[in-house]
Amino acid sequence: MTDLSYTSFEIPLADPLQTASGSIDTRRGFVVRYGDGLGEATPLSGWTETPKATEEALEAAGEHVPGAPSRGLLACDDAPAARHGLSQAMLDHHARRRGLPLYRYLGASEPIHTVTVNAILDETPVDALTTQASQAIADGFRTLKLKVGRGPIDHDIERLRQLRRTVGDEIELRADANGSWSTANAVGVCRQVRELDLAYLEQPTSVHDTANLGVLAETGVPIALDETIAAGEVLTALRSPVTAIIIKPMAVGGIDRALAIAKATRQCGKLPVISDLITGAVGRAGAIHLAAVVNAATAHGLATGSRLDGDLVEGVGAVTNGCVSVPSGLGIGLDTEVFRR
Numbered sequence: 557m558t559d560l561s562y563t564s565f566e567i568p569l570a571d572p573l574q575t576a577s578g579s580i581d582t583r584r585g586f587v588v589r590y591g592d593g594l595g596e597a598t599p600l601s602g603w604t605e606t607p608k609a610t611e612e613a614l615e616a617a618g619e620h621v622p623g624a625p626s627r628g629l630l631a632c633d634d635a636p637a638a639r640h641g642l643s644q645a646m647l648d649h650h651a652r653r654r655g656l657p658l659y660r661y662l663g664a665s666e667p668i669h670t671v672t673v674n675a676i677l678d679e680t681p682v683d684a685l686t687t688q689a690s691q692a693i694a695d696g697f698r699t700l701k702l703k704v705g706r707g708p709i710d711h712d713i714e715r716l717r718q719l720r721r722t723v724g725d726e727i728e729l730r731a732d733a734n735g736s737w738s739t740a741n742a743v744g745v746c747r748q749v750r751e752l753d754l755a756y757l758e759q760p761t762s763v764h765d766t767a768n769l770g771v772l773a774e775t776g777v778p779i780a781l782d783e784t785i786a787a788g789e790v791l792t793a794l795r796s797p798v799t800a801i802i803i804k805p806m807a808v809g810g811i812d813r814a815l816a817i818a819k820a821t822r823q824c825g826k827l828p829v830i831s832d833l834i835t836g837a838v839g840r841a842g843a844i845h846l847a848a849v850v851n852a853a854t855a856h857g858l859a860t861g862s863r864l865d866g867d868l869v870e871g872v873g874a875v876t877n878g879c880v881s882v883p884s885g886l887g888i889g890l891d892t893e894v895f896r897r
């Protein structure tokens with residue numbers, strides 16, 4: 557019989573993060589252990605259950621796991637962060653037992669050493685944006701993602717134009733509005749940035765605002781959905797004319813669920829992109845293995861480790877030349893003994 561255990565942790569953020577319930581300056585979660593495996597359960601307001609609900613779900617799961625692991629997972633069904641932690645620990649345990657790195661256990665047939673990632677640009681003033689973009693390219697990034705939707709739309713349009721002028725035609729540009737715009741504003745922006753050849757505009761309007769996706773796609777700007785997927789509207793997104801689907805394993809309840817969504821996304825002719833909910837190194841390592849099996853050459857949203865001031869394990873997901881290393885070794889590739897306290 558294999559037991560479940562978990563330990564809480566807290567990691568300061570390098571800069572405060574805006575969430576559905578205000579600004580936060582630390583990430584709090586749990587490292588979950590199942591046999592030889594490690595998982596991470598790190599909830600985030602607006603994306604998952606509350607931290608209290610995460611702990612309650614893990615506690616409930618712990619009563620079932622030794623005799624009936626699948627019932628443990630069912631106990632976390634409504635708590636995606638808790639389910640992520642438990643299911644990741646189970647995957648890690650089974651991959652180690654099989655003598656495989658997690659990405660091979662998940663189905664990759666060839667060795668994969670690195671995963672491409674995008675840089676995130678969030679500086680609001682145009683001058684600072686130009687500097688930040690040039691630095692990202694000098695650091696080796698070939699895909700840049702600009703956060704938009706926080707100021708006037710005319711300002712965002714000017715920032716996107718300036719960014720394209722700065723980086724030239726060879727760099728892939730993405731924009732993410734985090735659901736900030738009305739349909740009318742989003743359509744207006746799309747019509748004005750059509751010539752900038754954006755790879756996609758992510759979540760232009762709010763989570764459940766999916767009736768407008770046809771109108772948005774008709775502008776010629778490819779659309780991606782992120783928050784809509786985390787909110788569970790996967791089938792709606794798959795049936796819609798969007799180009800890409802952003803999948804955060806912590807928000808959808810686990811690496812297993814995220815991989816199933818990624819496969820369905822590809823079957824629908826769309827691009828799956830894996831992204832991280834600013835988790836610690838255990839969750840990030842799992843997301844990197846997932847991205848490796850989904851498509852190592854697509855730029856994923858996994859350059860998030862630098863947003864933490866400290867970590868569970870240092871150096872996991874450090875970016876070199878626009879790529880992160882897939883942690884080598886069995887399972888997720890982290891030393892289980894570090895967490896045996």
Ligand SMILES: [Mg+2]
Nearest residue numbers: 732758759782
């Ligand atoms: Mg997003």
